[in-house]
Amino acid sequence: GAVVSQHPSWVICKSGTSVKIECRSLDFQATTMFWYRQFPKQSLMLMATSNEGSKATYEQGVEKDKFLINHASLTLSTLTVTSAHPEDSSFYICSYNPVETQYFGPGTRLLVL
C-alpha cells in the first residue's frame, strides 16, 4: 500500500506555543491531503482538506487561524497548531487518497501542558 510519513511522532509543548506537524507522501504525488484529529476513545474527525497550491478548506467548527495548513508541494503538507492550549492535545493524522482508496500516516501525538 501507499506510504505516508509524519514528523514528529509525538510532541510535548507548553501552552501558548506553536507546533508544526509534517506529513509526507513517500510514493505518490498528492494534490489533496486530509488532516484528521482523534481524541481518546473517539472516532477520527476530519479537520481540513489541504490542496496543493491553494488554500485549505476547513470543516465546520475548525478554526482556520488556529490550525494553519500549508500544502507547498505534491509530497508535503504541514499543519501548524498556533498558540496551542491543553484542549488541543490530541492525535493528529494526515491522509491522502490515490485511486479511490485512502491511506493514513502513523499520526502525531500532541500533548499541551
Added chain:
Amino acid sequence: EDQVTQSPEALRLQEGESSSLNCSYTVSGLRGLFWYRQDPGKGPEFLFTLYSAGEEKEKERLKATLTKKESFLHITAPKPEDSATYLCAVRGGGADGLTFGKGTHLIIQP
C-alpha cells in the same frame, strides 16, 4: 449529514471463535465504505473499500460485505494478533474526506 454507527463498542472472543462487526450508515451518494484496523497509538491501516450493495471482499481471516444500509466485517477463526480497533468510514457525495464511526474494540483471547 453523513453518519456512521458501529456495534458493538467492544467485543471479547476466544481464539478461533468467529463473529461479525456491524457498521450502519446513512450517506448522501455513497462513494465508498471503508474498513480500517487501528492499533493503539498508530494510524489506521487500510483493509477494504466497498462501493455497492452486494459487494464482498476478503483478506485472510477477514471478509467485508455491504448492503444499502450497513456493512459487516466477518472475522473467521480469529487469532490474538487480530486484536485491534476496527473502524468503519464512508465517503459521501459531498466531499472527499471520510466520516468515521467510533470503532469496535476487538480482543481475542488465547
